[in-house]
Amino acid sequence: xxxxxxxxxxxxxxxxxxxxxxxxxxxxxxxxxxxxxxxxxxxxxxxxxxxxxxxxxxxxxxxxxxxxxxxxxxxxxxxxxxxxxxxxxxxxxxxxxxxxxxxxxxxxxxxxxxxxxxxxxxxxxxxxxxxxxxxxxxxxxxxxxxxxxxxxxxxxxxxxxxxxxxxxxxxxxxxxxxxxxxxxxxxxxxxxxxxxxxxxxxxxxxxxxxxxxxxxxxxxxxxxxxxxxxxxxxxxxxxxxxxxxxxxxxxxxxxxxxxxxxxxxxxxxxxxxxxxxxxxxxxxxxxxxxxxxxxxxxxxxxxxxxxxxxxxxxxxxxxxxxxxxxxxxxxxxxxxxxxxxxxxxxxxxxxxxxxxxxxxxxxxxxxxxxxxxxxxxxxxxx
Numbered sequence: 001x002x003x004x005x006x007x008x009x010x011x012x013x014x015x016x017x018x019x020x021x022x023x024x025x026x027x028x029x030x031x032x033x034x035x036x037x038x039x040x041x042x043x044x045x046x047x048x049x050x051x052x053x054x055x056x057x058x059x060x061x062x063x064x065x066x067x068x069x070x071x072x073x074x075x076x077x078x079x080x081x082x083x084x085x086x087x088x089x090x091x092x093x094x095x096x097x098x099x100x101x102x103x104x105x106x107x108x109x110x111x112x113x114x115x116x117x118x119x120x121x122x123x124x125x126x127x128x129x130x131x132x133x134x135x136x137x138x139x140x141x142x143x144x145x146x147x148x149x150x151x152x153x154x155x156x157x158x159x160x161x162x163x164x165x166x167x168x169x170x171x172x173x174x175x176x177x178x179x180x181x182x183x184x185x186x187x188x189x190x191x192x193x194x195x196x197x198x199x200x201x202x203x204x205x206x207x208x209x210x211x212x213x214x215x216x217x218x219x220x221x222x223x224x225x226x227x228x229x230x231x232x233x234x235x236x237x238x239x240x241x242x243x244x245x246x247x248x249x250x251x252x253x254x255x256x257x258x259x260x261x262x263x264x265x266x267x268x269x270x271x272x273x274x275x276x277x278x279x280x281x282x283x284x285x286x287x288x289x290x291x292x293x294x295x296x297x298x299x300x301x302x303x304x305x306x307x308x309x310x311x312x313x314x315x316x317x318x319x320x321x322x323x324x325x326x327x328x329x330x331x332x333x334x335x336x337x338x339x340x341x342x343x344x345x346x347x348x349x350x351x352x353x354x355x356x357x358x359x360x361x362x363x364x365x366x367x368x369x370x371x372x373x374x375x376x377x378x379x380x381x382x
Contacts, residue, residue, distance in 0.1 A: 084248030095151035146288025258309030
């Protein structure tokens, strides 16, 4: 983190000062900006609050983005993040998965958040491998997910109302997991055949279709940040917290639970979570949601849902990263603390799926996972 002073910073602080002064009814001064490392599209700062410290926290985090896309359309990611922070700020502090929203300005693309402090990044802890610290962090993440799910289940209409109020166009926020994954059922088998010389069996394709449909239906839905890359996870005194809600919305909770179990499939991260740790994470999550979904007390039922989540992520991450891509997202993933070669990352995810399918006795997926894993060794992706 570096102290900064530049035109975008000055402009962001100026807008935030005006917004906070209107909110509190008294002048607010914001000093000592510290760059917290935006992604290039956003200015993210920590600032010190003076002149009104009895009302506002001593420090705040400012995030400012362009509220409009280049074509003039609304920046739905910013609007979704604003609605998401409104939803989670209304939760009890124990269940709140991230910072609270203090103020916002839709026309300026600004949100003002509470400051979680100088916290440890999860990626640095996980890079250490199978250590007690890494395992404790993963357990804390599972517990935080469970608390968030239990606190937000049944509030999807509230989120839709908040989304409409900030101006998200009609029909949004959509289930982007379903939008991304359903098309791969028809296209990915041909790509796997061409690139890896693997032909999924009809039984395996049926299982994949069923898993993706299960992850897209109306059961077990709760709020999710939907972008739990390790760089968006932090550890503080309250446990693991989630940052960045540009993709925030409601989806099947097993997509969240299995996301770390499958080595964070939205990124090119390589995090090998052993079976014992995975079981402990599942149990920690279940303990938080058991009163909401009592059917999850059935181990076999829970195992089946977890396998569906794993299978869905293995399929979707292969669709995303099988071919080389020059997109900014993929380039950013290569710079991640936990980044690895595409072949290594995809191989690990299919190995994790293979182990889970073996335990569940799903022979069709065991066979497919073994074939894909072997093919990734032969082909040698960069």
